[in-house]
Amino acid sequence: ETGVTQTPRHLVMGMTNKKSLKCEQHLGHNAMYWYKQSAKKPLELMFVYSLEERVENNSVPSRFSPECPNSSHLFLHLHTLQPEDSALYLCASSQDMGDSYEQYFGPGTRLTVT
Amino acid sequence: AQSVTQPDIHITVSEGASLELRCNYSYGATPYLFWYVQSPGQGLQLLLKYFSGDTLVQGIKGFEAEFKRSQSSFNLRKPSVHWSDAAEYFCAVGTTGGGNKLTFGTGTQLKVEL
Numbered sequence: 671e672t673g674v675t676q677t678p679r680h681l682v683m684g685m686t687n688k689k690s691l692k693c694e695q696h697l698g699h700n701a702m703y704w705y706k707q708s709a710k711k712p713l714e715l716m717f718v719y720s721l722e723e724r725v726e727n728n729s730v731p732s733r734f735s736p737e738c739p740n741s742s743h744l745f746l747h748l749h750t751l752q753p754e755d756s757a758l759y760l761c762a763s764s765q766d767m768g769d770s771y772e773q774y775f776g777p778g779t780r781l782t783v784t
Numbered sequence: 785a786q787s788v789t790q791p792d793i794h795i796t797v798s799e800g801a802s803l804e805l806r807c808n809y810s811y812g813a814t815p816y817l818f819w820y821v822q823s824p825g826q827g828l829q830l831l832l833k834y835f836s837g838d839t840l841v842q843g844i845k846g847f848e849a850e851f852k853r854s855q856s857s858f859n860l861r862k863p864s865v866h867w868s869d870a871a872e873y874f875c876a877v878g879t880t881g882g883g884n885k886l887t888f889g890t891g892t893q894l895k896v897e898l
Contacts, residue, residue: 674827676827701884710793710890711890712788712887712888712889712890712891713828713874713876713886713888715885715886718883718884718885725883726883726885760827760828762827762828764884766884767883767884768883768884769816769835769878769879769880769881769883769884770816770835771884772830772833773828773830773884773886774830775820775827775828775829776827777825777826777827778826778827
């Protein structure tokens with residue numbers, strides 16, 4: 671148990687659907703991250719939040735919309751996705767944004783876009 | 785920009801044998817280096833990290849890694865592999881002042897033969 675939970679664990683959605691991924695950390699951390707993990711590709715950092723403020727947006731298409739209502743919760747809102755968006759979406763948290771802080775990962779949401 | 789190369793996509797070892805997973809990085813200054821492990825259906829778990837000081841780093845589950853600046857490498861080792869070590873292993877690099885944003889390699893899938 672890493673203290674970071676993600677729901678749902680699996681999601682199948684059509685290209686016209688709207689869905690949301692949820693991440694919750696129980697570690698009292700101040701920074702949270704969304705990563706995309708595709709087969710045979712390195713983990714891609716999508717978004718970073720520090721103290722509920724977005725500090726990084728790595729050229730992610732607007733069909734992905736993050737939300738961080740408080741330091742414990744992070745959402746990724748999805749709409750009009752493409753089949754190539756099918757991947758494992760990982761959430762992580764760290765104590766702070768400093769260089770040396772370990773990132774704790776959740777188990778991920780396996781997303782399939784049909 | 786920094787980058788990470790894990791040259792071996794798949795490695796198979798016999799239980800009880802020694803293991804070395806390779807990682808090479810590209811970065812102009814002293815990097816922060818990490819090894820993570822991902823079991824099927826799970827998120828990433830930190831095995832060990834190097835920030836400074838002793839170049840031989842001990843981690844959890846009997847793993848160690850050695851930072852070699854001259855070779856830009858941070859190889860992961862274990863003297864005797866257990867069947868439960870079968871998983872995917874990721875090397876990652878962070879940069880000074882990088883705000884805890886990590887660049888990951890593509891991973892090495894480890895299979896352990898009984």
